[in-house]
Amino acid sequence: MAVAQPVGVYEREDLLTGCQAVAEGIRLANVDVIAAYPIRPYTEVMDAISKIIADGKLVAEYIVADSEHSQFEIVKHAASVGARAFAGSSGTGWMYGFEALVVTATDRLPVLFLVGNRALDDPGAFGVEHNDALAIRDMGWLLCWVATAQEALEHVLLGYRIAEDREVRMPMALAMDGAFLTHSQHIVRIPSQEAVNRFLPPFDLGERRLHPDNPVSIAPQVNEDWVMEIRRQNWEAARRARGVIATAYEEFNQVFGQRYRPPYSFEEFLTDDAEVVLIGMGTVAMPARTAVRRLREQGHRVGYVNLRWFRPFPTEELRESLRRFRAVGVIDRDFAHGAPDDGGVLLHEVRSCLYPVRERPAVVNFITGLGGRDVSIQDAIRMYEITQEAARKDRLDGFVTWVGVRE
Amino acid sequence: MIKRVEINYRGIFQKTLAKRIGGDIVMIAARMGQVGFSNGRYSDAPERNGIPCKYFAFVSPDLSEEELEAECGAKLDIDEANISVVLDDTMVKGVEPWAWHGVRPINEKVVPYGYLLIVSRRRPEELVRFMARKPYPYYLAILEGEASFAGLWVYRDDLTHERVLGALAALDPQLLSIEAVKGYLWDKTHEEHRVQAAQKAYESVRHNVHEVTPLQGIDWPYEIPKLPKWHEFPEGVVVKAVPREFHLGPKGQSRNQLFKRGTTKSQRPVVRFDLCTKCTLCWLECPDQCFDPTPDGTYDVDYEYCVGCGKCAEVCPVQECIVMVDELAFEDNRSPWEHWKRDPEGYVRWAEEKKGTHRVLPNVVTGTGQRVVEVEPVPAGGKPKPAARAGA
Numbered sequence: 001m002a003v004a005q006p007v008g009v010y011e012r013e014d015l016l017t018g019c020q021a022v023a024e025g026i027r028l029a030n031v032d033v034i035a036a037y038p039i040r041p042y043t044e045v046m047d048a049i050s051k052i053i054a055d056g057k058l059v060a061e062y063i064v065a066d067s068e069h070s071q072f073e074i075v076k077h078a079a080s081v082g083a084r085a086f087a088g089s090s091g092t093g094w095m096y097g098f099e100a101l102v103v104t105a106t107d108r109l110p111v112l113f114l115v116g117n118r119a120l121d122d123p124g125a126f127g128v129e130h131n132d133a134l135a136i137r138d139m140g141w142l143l144c145w146v147a148t149a150q151e152a153l154e155h156v157l158l159g160y161r162i163a164e165d166r167e168v169r170m171p172m173a174l175a176m177d178g179a180f181l182t183h184s185q186h187i188v189r190i191p192s193q194e195a196v197n198r199f200l201p202p203f204d205l206g207e208r209r210l211h212p213d214n215p216v217s218i219a220p221q222v223n224e225d226w227v228m229e230i231r232r233q234n235w236e237a238a239r240r241a242r243g244v245i246a247t248a249y250e251e252f253n254q255v256f257g258q259r260y261r262p263p264y265s266f267e268e269f270l271t272d273d274a275e276v277v278l279i280g281m282g283t284v285a286m287p288a289r290t291a292v293r294r295l296r297e298q299g300h301r302v303g304y305v306n307l308r309w310f311r312p313f314p315t316e317e318l319r320e321s322l323r324r325f326r327a328v329g330v331i332d333r334d335f336a337h338g339a340p341d342d343g344g345v346l347l348h349e350v351r352s353c354l355y356p357v358r359e360r361p362a363v364v365n366f367i368t369g370l371g372g373r374d375v376s377i378q379d380a381i382r383m384y385e386i387t388q389e390a391a392r393k394d395r396l397d398g399f400v401t402w403v404g405v406r407e
Numbered sequence: 408m409i410k411r412v413e414i415n416y417r418g419i420f421q422k423t424l425a426k427r428i429g430g431d432i433v434m435i436a437a438r439m440g441q442v443g444f445s446n447g448r449y450s451d452a453p454e455r456n457g458i459p460c461k462y463f464a465f466v467s468p469d470l471s472e473e474e475l476e477a478e479c480g481a482k483l484d485i486d487e488a489n490i491s492v493v494l495d496d497t498m499v500k501g502v503e504p505w506a507w508h509g510v511r512p513i514n515e516k517v518v519p520y521g522y523l524l525i526v527s528r529r530r531p532e533e534l535v536r537f538m539a540r541k542p543y544p545y546y547l548a549i550l551e552g553e554a555s556f557a558g559l560w561v562y563r564d565d566l567t568h569e570r571v572l573g574a575l576a577a578l579d580p581q582l583l584s585i586e587a588v589k590g591y592l593w594d595k596t597h598e599e600h601r602v603q604a605a606q607k608a609y610e611s612v613r614h615n616v617h618e619v620t621p622l623q624g625i626d627w628p629y630e631i632p633k634l635p636k637w638h639e640f641p642e643g644v645v646v647k648a649v650p651r652e653f654h655l656g657p658k659g660q661s662r663n664q665l666f667k668r669g670t671t672k673s674q675r676p677v678v679r680f681d682l683c684t685k686c687t688l689c690w691l692e693c694p695d696q697c698f699d700p701t702p703d704g705t706y707d708v709d710y711e712y713c714v715g716c717g718k719c720a721e722v723c724p725v726q727e728c729i730v731m732v733d734e735l736a737f738e739d740n741r742s743p744w745e746h747w748k749r750d751p752e753g754y755v756r757w758a759e760e761k762k763g764t765h766r767v768l769p770n771v772v773t774g775t776g777q778r779v780v781e782v783e784p785v786p787a788g789g790k791p792k793p794a795a796r797a798g799a
Contacts, residue, residue, distance in 0.1 A: 106644060107644055108643035108644070109643075169643065207641070207645075208642075215647075215648035215649070215650060215651070216645050216647055216648050217645070217646040218644060218646075219644045220644070223505070225505070225508075226507075229634075229635075230637075230644060232637040233638070233642045234642075236637075236638075237642065
C-alpha cells in the first residue's frame with residue numbers, strides 16, 4: 001500500500017471506523033439528501049453524518065424516515081429531481097425496503113447505499129453475512145464490497161462517479177462487513193476537498209431531471225409493449241458500467257496517485273506464480289492474505305483474489321485470471337440452500353464464469369463466517385489445504401466445506 | 408383449422424358479459440366435438456370504465472388443445488378474426504385501449520368475408536359511415552338490441568349473452584350450431600326463455616347480414632403508432648410530460664396529444680350554454696379535465712378527451728343544461744361553444760334535436776340498469792330551472 005501520493009491530495013489523517021469513513025466520503029461528495037433509519041451496524045454512519053451536518057461541515061437535507069421503505073423511497077425521489085442522495089441499511093432493514101430498491105434500479109436513479117452486512121433474522125444476529133446485499137444482485141444494481149475503511153471512503157467517491165455516469169445511472173450498493181469493518185477503527189487519510197472536486201463532477205441527471213421547467217413522467221404503466229425494451233436498456237447500462245468502472249479508477253489514480261491496480265474490479269495478491277488461489281469478498285481478505293504469506297514461507301504457491309465488484313461481474317477479466325490456476329477455492333460468507341451442489345452464491349458465479357474455459361481449474365467452495373463468526377488465519381490455511389487437495393484430485397470439483405461450524 | 412372470435416367490449420361495464428360469451432363458445436364447441444379455449448386480453452386490466460377491451464374465443468375441429476393454445480394462446484392480441492363481436496355500437500368510432508396503440512378501427516381484425524357482429528339498433532349505413540374502409544369485402548351483421556351495461560363484479564342478466572350465442576350460430580354454424588347452443592343453454596339453466604332468446608336472435612340476425620365492400624367506410628383518420636426499438640427511446644422509464652399551458656377558450660388547457668381516450672365514451676355531454684349559470688361544477692368535477700373555461704364564463708367541452716362518464720351531467724344543477732347523448736349521434740369533435748357563439752339559436756336547435764325528448768339517467772355503476780324518462784325541452788331563451796335529482 002506504500003505508494004507515492006501526489007502532494008496535497010490528502011489533507012489529514014484521522015482514526016475512523018468504516019462507517020465514519022463513509023460519512024467523510026459523504027461530506028466530501030457534497031451529498032444533498034440523506035435519508036436515515038436506524039439498524040445495526042449501518043446506524044453508525046447515520047450518527048456520523050448527522051454530526052458532520054451539525055458541525056456545519058455539510059449542508060444537506062437529513063431526513064429520518066419512519067421505516068426503510070420510506071427511507072429508500074425518499075432518496076429515490078430526491079435523485080429524480082437531481083439531488084445527490086445517500087441512504088443505507090443492514091440485514092432485515094435492507095430487505096424491508098426491497099420494493100423501493102428494485103424500482104430505484106428500474107428507474108435508473110444513481111443513489112448510493114451503504115449496506116452494513118448483517119445476518120438476516122431469524123435467529124437474531126448483528127454479525128456479518130452477505131445475503132442481505134446479495135439479494136439485490138439480479139435487480140440492476142451496482143454492487144461492490146470494500147475491505148478497509150480507506151477503501152470505504154474512496155469508494156463513496158468512486159461510487160458516485162460510476163453510478164452517476166451518463167452511460168450508467170444505476171443505484172449502487174456499497175457493501176461492507178458488519179462489525180469487522182463498520183465498527184473497527186483505522187487510521188484513514190482524508191482527501192482534500194479540492195482533490196475530490198477534481199475527481200468527482202457534480203451530479204447532472206440531464207434531460208431526465210424532474211423539475212418544473214422540465215416536466216417528465218417517471219415510470220408509467222407500460223405493460224408488455226415496452227417492458228422488454230426497457231429491460232434491454234438496463235442490461236446495456238450494466239454492460240457499459242464495466243467500462244465506466246475502469247475509467248473511474250484510472251481517473252481516481254490520476255488525482256490520488258496509484259491507489260488501485262487494474263483490473264480494479266478485483267485485486268490479486270501474490271498470484272503471479274500461484275497454483276492455487278482463494279477468492280472472496282470483504283474482510284475475509286485479511287486472514288486469507290495472512291495465510292498466503294505464512295504458506296508461502298513454507299513453499300506453497302498460493303495466492304488470493306479479492307473480488308470487489310460483484311455487479312457488474314468482471315466476467316472476462318476474472319475468467320482470464322482464474323484460468324491460470326489449478327484450483328480455485330471460493331469463499332462464501334453467505335448461503336444458498338438447495339442451490340446446485342449446495343454451494344454459496346459466489347461459487348455459482350465463479351463456476352459459471354469459468355465454464356467456457358476448456359481446461360478449467362477445479363473449483364471448491366467454503367461456507368464460512370456466517371452470522372459474524374470469525375474466520376481465523378487457521379481457517380484460511382485449512383481452506384488452502386483443501387483447495388490444494390482439489391488441485392491434485394479432480395474428484396473434489398464442486399466440493400462444499402463448511403469451515404468454522406461446530407461438528 | 409382455427410376459428411377466431413374476438414369480443415370487443417366496454418371495460419368494467421361489459422367484462423362479465425364478454426367473459427361469459429367467450430367461455431360458452433368453448434363449452435358449446437366442445438359439445439360439437441371441437442376443441443376451444445378462451446382468454447381475455449390481460450393488458451386491458453386493470454380496466455377502466457368504458458375503455459375498449461377484448462375477449463377471445465378460439466375453436467378448432469381438428470387441432471389438439473395444446474396445438475390450438477400454441478397457435479392462439481398466450482397472445483395479447485390476435486392478427487385476424489373470423490368474427491369480431493362488438494357489444495356496444497359506439498365502438499365503431501374506433502378503439503384506443505392504450506396510448507401507444509392509437510385509435511384503431513373496430514373492423515381491423517376481420518378477415519375477407521368474415522363477420523363484424525354488432526349489437527345495435529341502428530341501420531347498417533349508420534354504422535359503416537364511422538368505420539374504416541377495408542381493402543376486401545366482409546359482412547356486417549346486426550343483432551338488434553341495446554348495449555348491455557352492468558357494473559364491476561356484476562352481470563346484467565338481460566339475455567344479451569344468449570342472444571349473441573344465437574347470432575354466432577347464425578353466422579357460422581360450423582363454429583356453433585344453433586342446436587348445440589340451445590342444448591347447452593337448456594342443460595345449463597332449464598330455462599326456456601334463454602333457449603328462446605338464442606333462437607330468436609339466430610333467426611333475426613340471418614336476415615340482418617350486409618356485405619360491406621371496399622368502397623364503403625372512411626379513410627381512417629388516425630395514425631397507428633409504430634413502437635420504437637430499445638435503443639430508440641430515452642432510458643430510465645422517463646416520458647416527457649405535457650408542458651402546462653392555459654388560455655381562456657376552446658382547447659385552452661394543454662393536454663396529452665398521445666392519449667386522448669375519447670373512444671371510451673358511449674355518450675357525450677351536450678351543453679346548453681344559454682342555460683348555464685356558470686356555477687363551475689362541471690369544470691371542477693370532470694375527472695378528465697375536459698371542460699375549458701371560456702371568456703364568457705361558460706365551459707367548452709373537448710370531446711376528444713371526454714370519456715363520457717356522465718359526471719358533469721350528474722352534478723349540473725340546472726335542468727336540461729348538460730345532458731348525455733348517444734355518441735353515434737355526432738359526426739365530429741368540434742367545439743360546441745364555438746358553434747353556440749357563432750349561431751346561438753341554431754346551436755340550441757341542433758342541441759335539442761340531438762338530445763331528443765328521452766333522457767337516459769346518468770349511468771351510475773350499480774348494475775341495476777338505466778332509467779329512461781321523457782322530458783319537456785327548454786326553449787331558447789327559457790329560464791334555468793333546478794335539475795331534478797335522480798331518485799328525487
